[in-house]
Amino acid sequence: MKRRHLLGATAAGLAATAWPAFIRDAFGDGAACDEKGTPAAASGSLVQVSAAFRRARQANRALLVFVIPADDSAKWERGHAFGELLNFGADGDLAPLAGVEVVCATMADLKKLVPGAGSGEPLLVVVGTDKVPVAATQLDVALPSYDGMRRMAAGGREEQLKHDERIAAQRIGALGALLRKGLGADARDVEARAASVRARLVKAPPAGAHWAIASGCGIDVEGAKDSGLMACGMGHVPSKSRRFLYFFSVDGRGASTR
Template sequence: MNRRGFLGATAAGLAVTAWPAFIRDAFGDGAACEMNGKPSTAPPMAQVSAAFRRAQQAGKALLVLVIPADDSARWERGRAFGELLNFGADRDLSPLAGVEVVCATMADLKKIVPGAGAGEPLMVLVRTDKVPAAATTLDASLPAYKSGRGLDRKSWEQQQKDEEKIAAQRIGALGDLLRKALGADERNMAARAAGVRARLVKQPPAGAHWASSSGCGTTIEGVEENGVIGCGMGHVPEKSRRFLYFFSVEQRG
């Protein structure tokens, strides 16, 4: 088995003590996704292609949540998208009602949409009604969390308050990106946001799994066998504890 650091242990404040067999190599080597509640082991490029076709057939644009090549960046990106989807307000999530969503690396996206752009932006919006498909990169600078190690009680309480502010800023920045790119229609906003939560929060977007960790053990939702992570190795901000897991998972049984 090819062992790797779990999404950047330094950034996450976590350390891997053991990998079970069900976690294979990074996403690019064959990620799993959720389709109608069932995992798919289709190659990443096939997942992007399928998502593009679904968007095209529905007359929608395709929104790609970009998976960075670097493991540490994957962890950070997964946390940011998790914060948005789990804690975003109706106005932040409702724009997603009108697009098909998939998670993919830029390398895999470019196999389907060669003009997807350069670098590794947060997201890429692909218009599926044109040939060749037109793509717009969506990017912003997200504030980073500070380490919570070695704090006394008073400092720890302040750290938690600071993390709440940072989480709100990160969610707000992502919400602003979506509203600017997809529009900010206030009609039926609550209903549209509820539909997004049912589609992307109860089940993960294609190309990812939902996972959760509070700094001692990590659970990948829908997977019976889970990895063992060293306890007491670090702190995970409250709103980052459920995140999009961008590594491949092999379903047992």
């Protein structure tokens, strides 16, 4: 028995040395190093994913990745959709998030840590943290678009507002259903779990993103000094989309793309 245990431990140790550097780091095996023993360099966003993976593993949770698209225009669209969910989702929509660690990351960075994360740019990826190889499951759904300018021209402001509310409800409902499908729909303590999500992800943003406010003629990134971005001509912003997840880096002088 002892010999078999020793062989098993040795095999596990050898397997661990073959893991990607950031898997070793995230699993708590010390700072990731290259073949010469030098600490491996990484981008800031990759470090965010690695740190979130480590937190999830230590808490015995899965990691849920809000996927940041590579295309800048798609970043805006997806950031608004996630903002609608977190700020206005019902208890049943948000409660599944209570059991996971959440981080925002590009698929390119996620795949450096989890090569099996899959292709494309799904809305969400669930990453297991309890075993190696790491298991990842993509969650995706088509979200309806506001199509705001044409609606405004066709029906006026009152029609626009009704349309916005209807589309926002559909988008939030689709994302909530996606979370329940992918993370489970436990009916226990839904209100309390949703409250914990709001305290953790609405008051402050998920790791890898910023909260920002869009007025239709400018953007203010919360918590960033001198981060007001003028963008007059953006036009109409649906009311439930105004506070959104901003997927760009921010410094003291303003903002720049990732």
